[in-house]
Amino acid sequence: MEYLGRKFIPTSPQGAHNTTLNIIPHDVTFLVQCRVCGVTREVDRKALGAKTNGAGELADIEQRLSCSSCGTKDARLMYGYFAASVSW
Numbered sequence: 291m292e293y294l295g296r297k298f299i300p301t302s303p304q305g306a307h308n309t310t311l312n313i314i315p316h317d318v319t320f321l322v323q324c325r326v327c328g329v330t331r332e333v334d335r336k337a338l339g340a341k342t343n344g345a346g347e348l349a350d351i352e353q354r355l356s357c358s359s360c361g362t363k364d365a366r367l368m369y370g371y372f373a374a375s376v377s378w
């Protein structure tokens with residue numbers, strides 16, 4: 291997928307995340323996409339951590355995210371990397 295003109299490669303599994311925030315490498319980028327209006331935003335790991343009280347299960351965090359554009363709570367939380375751009 292594209293985000294702000296850059297190619298984003300999600301490494302997160304599709305569907306339910308049985309993963310907790312603390313085991314995810316610190317160099318990944320978190321993106322949240324609204325399933326209703328399609329808005330995609332980069333989110334800060336600390337902001338995600340603040341959404342949870344302790345364990346930081348991604349499935350739990352995902353359910354707490356509400357879209358800042360349309361207000362819906364139906365977000366897809368992804369994490370991964372931006373592909374390096376190669377010029378030659």
Ligand SMILES: [Zn+2]
Binds near residue numbers: 324329357359
């Ligand atoms: Zn939305």
